[in-house]
Amino acid sequence: MNYWLIKTEPSVFSWQDLLKKGRTDWDGVRNYQARNNLKLMQKGDLCLVYHSNEGLCVMGIAKVSKAFYQDPTTDDERWVAVEVKPQRTLKHPLSLQTIKQDDILKEMVFVKQQRLSVSPVTADEFNRVVMLGA
């Protein structure tokens, strides 16, 4: 099982929207590195869902419910989507500020590569987020 962090702008699609819908195509990724990460996701992998631009915090954990398939928002075969379902909401959403101040979490790929919208998370990092936020 692998862990990931996926970003979304809450004004476009928020964690609350995901809770309401119960599932969603995680689509619209148009960056090769992020796309490659989507292709590596397997059913059952867990994703930290982060609000970018507004909120700036990890809101909850989603589970990959379908491995990658053609991105339904484009005919361009280069791009893929995965399906995710909400798994749990963090009682204490974890702010970027907190993440940057934490010795374990500040090493996350997500912190170091600001613009990457889908990034890998280690088991240690994932467990740390759960410990601080659950």
Add this chain to the structure above:
DNA sequence: GCCAACGTTGGC
């Protein structure tokens, strides 16, 4: 709203 970081495009 600004701007740093960085990805993409296109001329040569």
Add this chain to the structure above:
DNA sequence: GCCAACGTTGGC
């Protein structure tokens, strides 16, 4: 294949 110009992301 290099690199300048340009566009986008996302924190502040």
